[in-house]
Amino acid sequence: MDSDLFCEGLVRRFGSNAAVDHIxxxxxxxxxxSILGPSGCGKTTLLRLLAGFDKPDEGDIHIRGQRMNDVPPxxxxxxxxxxxxxxxxxxxxxxxxxxxxxxxxxxxxERRKRIAGVLEQVGLPGLEYRDPQELSGGQRQRVALARCxxxxxxxxxxxxxLGALDLKLREQMxxxxxHLQKQFGTTFVYITHDQSEAMVMSDQVAVMREGxxxxxxxxxxxxxxxxxxxxxGFVGDNNRLAGELVAIRDNLAEIRLDDGSLVQGRVAxxxxxxxxxxxLYIRPESLVLSGDAxxxxxxxxxxxxxxxxxxxxxxxVEAENGGQPVYARLxxxxxxxxxxxxxxxxLAWDPVLARVFGADNP
Amino acid sequence: MRxxxxxxxxxxxxxxxxxxxxxxxxxxxxQMLRVSFQVRESWDTLxxxxxxxxxxxxxSYYWRTFVRTGVMSxxxxxxxxxxxxxxxxxxxxxxxxxSKGILFMAxxxxxxxxxxxxxxxxxxxxxxxxxxxxxxxALGWVDGPVxxxxxxxxxxxxxxxxxxxxxVVPLVTTLDGMDENLVEAGYDLGGGHGTxxxxxxxxxxxxxxxSGCIVVFMLTLGSYLTPVLMGGKDSAWFxxxxxxxxxxxxxxxxxxxxxxxxxxxxxxIVWLGLKVSGQSLRKVMG
Numbered sequence: 001m002d003s004d005l006f007c008e009g010l011v012r013r014f015g016s017n018a019a020v021d022h023i024x025x026x027x028x029x030x031x032x033x034s035i036l037g038p039s040g041c042g043k044t045t046l047l048r049l050l051a052g053f054d055k056p057d058e059g060d061i062h063i064r065g066q067r068m069n070d071v072p073p074x075x076x077x078x079x080x081x082x083x084x085x086x087x088x089x090x091x092x093x094x095x096x097x098x099x100x101x102x103x104x105x106x107x108x109x110e111r112r113k114r115i116a117g118v119l120e121q122v123g124l125p126g127l128e129y130r131d132p133q134e135l136s137g138g139q140r141q142r143v144a145l146a147r148c149x150x151x152x153x154x155x156x157x158x159x160x161x162l163g164a165l166d167l168k169l170r171e172q173m174x175x176x177x178x179h180l181q182k183q184f185g186t187t188f189v190y191i192t193h194d195q196s197e198a199m200v201m202s203d204q205v206a207v208m209r210e211g212x213x214x215x216x217x218x219x220x221x222x223x224x225x226x227x228x229x230x231x232x233g234f235v236g237d238n239n240r241l242a243g244e245l246v247a248i249r250d251n252l253a254e255i256r257l258d259d260g261s262l263v264q265g266r267v268a269x270x271x272x273x274x275x276x277x278x279x280l281y282i283r284p285e286s287l288v289l290s291g292d293a294x295x296x297x298x299x300x301x302x303x304x305x306x307x308x309x310x311x312x313x314x315x316x317v318e319a320e321n322g323g324q325p326v327y328a329r330l331x332x333x334x335x336x337x338x339x340x341x342x343x344x345x346x347l348a349w350d351p352v353l354a355r356v357f358g359a360d361n362p
Numbered sequence: 363m364r365x366x367x368x369x370x371x372x373x374x375x376x377x378x379x380x381x382x383x384x385x386x387x388x389x390x391x392x393q394m395l396r397v398s399f400q401v402r403e404s405w406d407t408l409x410x411x412x413x414x415x416x417x418x419x420x421x422s423y424y425w426r427t428f429v430r431t432g433v434m435s436x437x438x439x440x441x442x443x444x445x446x447x448x449x450x451x452x453x454x455x456x457x458x459x460x461s462k463g464i465l466f467m468a469x470x471x472x473x474x475x476x477x478x479x480x481x482x483x484x485x486x487x488x489x490x491x492x493x494x495x496x497x498x499x500a501l502g503w504v505d506g507p508v509x510x511x512x513x514x515x516x517x518x519x520x521x522x523x524x525x526x527x528x529x530v531v532p533l534v535t536t537l538d539g540m541d542e543n544l545v546e547a548g549y550d551l552g553g554g555h556g557t558x559x560x561x562x563x564x565x566x567x568x569x570x571x572x573s574g575c576i577v578v579f580m581l582t583l584g585s586y587l588t589p590v591l592m593g594g595k596d597s598a599w600f601x602x603x604x605x606x607x608x609x610x611x612x613x614x615x616x617x618x619x620x621x622x623x624x625x626x627x628x629x630x631i632v633w634l635g636l637k638v639s640g641q642s643l644r645k646v647m648g
Binding site: 051052053072073074075078079080082083084086088089090091099100103104147148151 | 541543544546547548549550551552553554557561562565566568
C-alpha cells in the first residue's frame with residue numbers, strides 16, 4: 001500500500017529532554033491515524049514537526065515519498081486544523097476558505113465555486129459571507145476543516161480540535177469527522193489525549209508516552225491486546241491486580257494475589273520470571289459476578305463491595321481486593337443481585353481475557 | 363436619600379473632568395473661533411468678517427506652510443509607523459521574559475525627560491560641532507565639519523523620535539494579544555512572509571495602527587519646539603506662525619484664524635484616515 005506519511009527515527013530535543021524520541025511511523029494513504037497520549041507526551045511537538053513549524057534534530061519525514069525536512073510549512077502538502085482553530089478574524093468565512101486558494105493563484109470564479117462546494121460538503125452551504133465570530137462552535141470547526149480540505153492536502157493534521165466543544169457536540173463531531181474523512185479520502189493525522197476520540201474515529205492508533213510510541217495498532221487490537229502495562233491502563237478502563245508470579249503453563253501465567261488467591265492470565269510480556277512481582281490486567285466487562293458455580297478454567301477471587309455506580313449501560317460495582325479497588329461491569333439486564341456495601345462477592349474471569357505483565361517493567 | 367448620595371458622588375467624580383473640558387478646551391476654542399471672525403477696523407472698533415481667512419488664502423506664505431506642515435506630518439507619521447512596527451513586533455512576539463520588560467522600558471525612558479531636553483539631545487548629536495560630525499571627520503569620510511541640523515531631515519528625525527513611543531505602545535499591546543497559531547495558519551495554508559503580514563498581521567493590528575497614527579499625527583502637527591529648534595529658516599512649521607501672530611505681532615485675530623484652520627486640518631485628516639482604513643473612532647479608541 002502507498003504510504004502518505006513515512007517517518008524514521010524522528011528526534012526533537014529541548015535541552016536534555018527529548019520531547020520526540022526516535023519515532024518512526026508509516027501512515028497508509030486514505031487512513032485515519034491517531035496519536036493518543038497524555039498531555040506532555042510530545043504529541044504536539046511531533047505534529048509541529050510534521051507541519052514544518054519545527055525541525056527534527058534527527059530523522060527524516062517523507063510525505064508521498066518526498067523528503068520534507070527542509071521544506072517550509074507553506075510549501076508542504078500538509079494542512080493543519082489548530083486546537084483553537086485559528087480562523088482569521090478579519091475575514092469572512094468565504095475569505096478564510098479562499099485564503100489558501102488565493103495563494104495558489106486560483107482564478108476568482110473557480111475559487112468561488114470551490115468555496116461553495118467545500119462548504120456544501122461540510123454541511124454549511126451558503127455561509128460564505130458570514131463572520132467566523134457569528135458561528136457556533138461546531139460550525140467554526142467545520143469552517144476550519146473546510147479551509148484545509150479545499151486545498152486537497154495529502155495530509156491533514158488535527159491538533160485536538162474537539163477539545164473546546166461541549167460533550168454532546170463533541171460526540172456528534174467525532175462521528176462526523178470520521179464520515180468527512182471517508183468522504184474526502186484524505187489521510188488524517190489526529191492527536192488527542194481522549195482515548196474515546198481516538199478509538200471511535202481511527203483506523204490506526206499510536207499510543208505515545210514520553211516521546212515514544214508504546215504501541216501502534218487498530219483500536220480493537222489496542223483494546224484487546226495492549227502491548228504494555230501503560231497501554232493497558234491508558235486505553236479504556238482496566239483493573240490492575242498485583243501479585244507474585246508462581247508459574248507459567250501453556251502461555252498462561254499463574255499469580256498469587258496479595259490476598260492469597262491463585263489466579264491466571266495470558267502472558268503479555270517476555271520479562272516474566274517466577275518468583276518476581278507481576279501485574280494482571282482485567283477489563284471490568286470481563287469480570288463476572290459468580291456464585292459458587294464456576295465455569296471450568298475460570299479464575300476467581302474474593303472481593304468486598306464498596307459501592308455500586310449506576311450509569312445506565314455502563315453501571316459498575318466498585319469492590320476491593322486486598323486494599324486494591326476493583327471495578328466490575330454489572331449485567332445490563334438488571335439481573336445483578338442486590339449488592340450492599342461491605343458484602344462479600346466472588347469475581348471470576350476467563351484467563352484468556354486477562355493480561356499479565358512483569359511489574360518491574362514500567 | 364441613597365440616589366441623591368450616589369448622584370452627588372457622580373458629580374464630584376465628574377467635576378475635574380468637566381472643569382478641564384469646559385475651561386481648558388471648550389471655552390478657549392469657542393473664544394478663538396469668535397475672535398477669528400472679528401475684523402479690527404481701528405484700535406477700538408471691531409466688526410465681523412472673513413478678513414483673516416482671506417489673508418490666509420491670499421498670502422501664499424501662510425497656506426504653503428500650512429500644506430507643508432500637513433504633508434510633513436503625514437510623512438512623519440508614516441515613517442514612525444514603519445520604524446515602530448518591527449520594534450513592537452520584536453518586543454511583543456520575539457523577546458522573552460526580562461528582555462521584554464527592559465526593551466519596553468528603553469522605549470519609555472526618554473519620555474521621562476521633557477521634549478526640550480530630548481530635542482537638545484538631538485542637537486548635540488547633529489550640530490556642526492556635534493558628535494556625528496566629529497565621528498565622520500575622525501573616520502576620514504569628510505574633510506570639514508558637517509552641519510546636519512536646521513533642515514527638514516533634522517526636523518523629521520526629532521519628530522519621529524518624539525512620536526515613536528505613542529506608536530509602539532498600542533502596537534505592542536495588540537501584537538502581544540495575537541494568537542501565534544494565526545500566524546502559523548497563515549503559513550500553513552500556503553502564505554509567504556509578505557502575505558502573512560499583509561493579510562493576517564496588519565488587519566489584526568489595524569485598530570492600534572490607526573490609533574497610534576492618530577496620536578502621532580496630532581502630536582506632530584501641533585508640535586512647536588522640535589521644528590523651531592531643529593528646523594532651518596526654510597522649514598517653518600505652521601504652529602510657529604500661530605505663535606508669531608499671537609505673541610510677536612500681537613495680531614490675535616489672525617492667530618485665532620490660523621489656529622482654527624489647523625484644528626480643521628487635523629480633524630479632516632483624522633476623519634479621512636478613519637474612512638480609508640475602515641475603522642471607527644470608537645473601535646480605535648476603545
